Amino acid sequence: MKKNVLIIGAGGVAQVVAHKCAQNNDVLGDIHIASRTLAKCEAILESVREKNAMKVPGVLRAHAVDAMDSAAVAALIRTTGAQIVINVGSAFVNMTVLQACIDTGVAYMDTAIHEDPTKICETPPWYGNYEWKRREACEKAGVTAILGVGFDPGVVNAYARLAIDGWMDEVTSIDIVDINAGSHGRWFATNFDPEINFREFTGTVYSWQNGAWQSNSMFEVGRVWDLPVVGEQKAYMTGHDEVHSLSANYPQADVRFWMGFGDHYINVFTVLKNLGLLSEKPVTTAEGQEVIPLKVVKAVLPDPASLAPDYTGKTCIGDLVKGVKDGQPVEVFVYNVADHKQAYEEVGSQGISYTAGVPPVAAAMLIASGEWDVGRMANVEELDPKPFLTILDRIGLPTRVKDAAGDRPWNA
């Protein structure tokens, strides 16, 4: 039984995490939030207070911390008494925050794979470059570290496990499809940090097919998917975190990730990429100033958090899992549909942040109850999906299943 949460980060996802922790503070205890900029943390707490989100009276406090400084994070863990750290800061801080958790013996979770700011798209499996190197250290310290427990990666890993365990004897393929059919009304914007968003798509597209890593380039492989609620949508094979753990756990299956992109997004991305404006390497202006082009692109684009008030429409994210049951081919689509406007009304964030921010809170509740407090490092598909999906049903992200037998709640 662990309690008291420390949230690292103060972006759109952190805001959702803070609201959801507050709504469940009877289980989670004290809530602390820390980032480099104290004012951003305080703004989030202010929005929690405005919505009256705290279920029971309790501690709700903001802190300034440099999450790249492992010792500073460890000190904050000690002074706050937090036993559960939810890291939703930039993808560059995973390893320092994880180390702080190992050093202090508290539970760790994040929602995206660690990245080195100077490297784009490393050798697969990506988790092998950073996080998995700390497996033994976690085991030795008895530290629960749940990697990638947002929606994708995260919930979609649980969906894969649910489908395989529940409806098949063996799995042959896992296709994760992420469609945002919402509209923010701007000429162009990314739904989360432009720097992280574009970095996802500038490298090699790795997929796991026929028992080996396959390489493609971005927007090379696309297909139209016909999905519940959002209908027909074009999605492209994309490199993504969960492919790198699911392929290790289910090496016999093809594992692919598909993300929906409109022609407009692809055009803007292509122009920026081909001009060199998405580069993380510095260029020198005629005036002699050293500048990283991607940082300038980020600076001119809308702040993703600013999109929330006007965002309408829905997201559909799910897993099409194919396999064999009793010698017959079988397939099942496990999915969630989320609504941008509902998310904004509840927690002041748009749907993309909502789907990423609710799952780590469900995971924190399972660590608090002990069900997921496994005392080792784990990717989500290595944990029992049922208590996770049960909590998600209750706290805002219900799971449905569509197969030959119809379209229904997963546990119907």
Next chain:
Amino acid sequence: MKKNVLIIGAGGVAQVVAHKCAQNNDVLGDIHIASRTLAKCEAILESVREKNAMKVPGVLRAHAVDAMDSAAVAALIRTTGAQIVINVGSAFVNMTVLQACIDTGVAYMDTAIHEDPTKICETPPWYGNYEWKRREACEKAGVTAILGVGFDPGVVNAYARLAIDGWMDEVTSIDIVDINAGSHGRWFATNFDPEINFREFTGTVYSWQNGAWQSNSMFEVGRVWDLPVVGEQKAYMTGHDEVHSLSANYPQADVRFWMGFGDHYINVFTVLKNLGLLSEKPVTTAEGQEVIPLKVVKAVLPDPASLAPDYTGKTCIGDLVKGVKDGQPVEVFVYNVADHKQAYEEVGSQGISYTAGVPPVAAAMLIASGEWDVGRMANVEELDPKPFLTILDRIGLPTRVKDAAGDRPWNA
């Protein structure tokens, strides 16, 4: 009779000017070139020597000068003994260089209108904001200052005057059409300084129609032109320098400028503009660095000078002038066709630089001979076009005319 030339600037156009001055140094005398970066001037002189361009033995010298410092330019004029200054530096230095010429009593010319780095697209007529305010000062000092004597503005102003004087009793419209049907083989590049190139197209499109200034936005008005050699080409109404003097000299005529753009250029431009990446106003990155987006775009794009070796194809720039002759409507198209590869072979620059750099040398030769040494400020259409076009025929930019009587050399 004036002699000895000082070239200000060391870009692609300056290279053409240096070569052409060298080829005509029997008339022009000493040749000096000066810019902020001495090495760039020396590289140009090196290329002049490589091509053995000097017609007769003579002075050919490089200097460093900050052209924003009027006193420094004046001092350089005095020490070099130059009597003719060809300013092909950035559009931001016109007024300081012009002042240096007024202070020293030497002839001045440039190829583009003065710009303030912090202002995009000022009130028409553009010349009224800066250059024309020094008319009296030139008159008083007896200084010849020829404004905008590149190709467009410049040669096209002479084309308008030629057509009006030669083939009509009154003029009703002047449409200047600039088509580059060449190919540089890069994914995207601008043909001259990206900063100046994009600034041309981010402001209001001013045209002079029905006796008044009309406003449009960029790419709002387009039409297909069927031109000699380059064939059918789409061009868009664009703001441009020569509209601002021709409309003052021929207020009874509609004056429009049309520039050819491919769909690819328009798409890249539209993405960059809509994202805010063409802004000359600084933005602040997440890391706190102040950056002007347009400077970063310039830094990632190919250096226009680097396009020259691989540039193929032709340009066609001309004036469609309509009017009335003996009570009947009449129209004539006066034009030049230039070849990128020929330009490179002759002077090491591509065709766009060539068409801009040859005309000021023809003008310098007319100042040297006295024919255009008028002792006052003038736009090109205010000077006799015939000696100018005669020299251009000889030094690389022949003029042709197409009308009801056929397609022929202008003086056939």
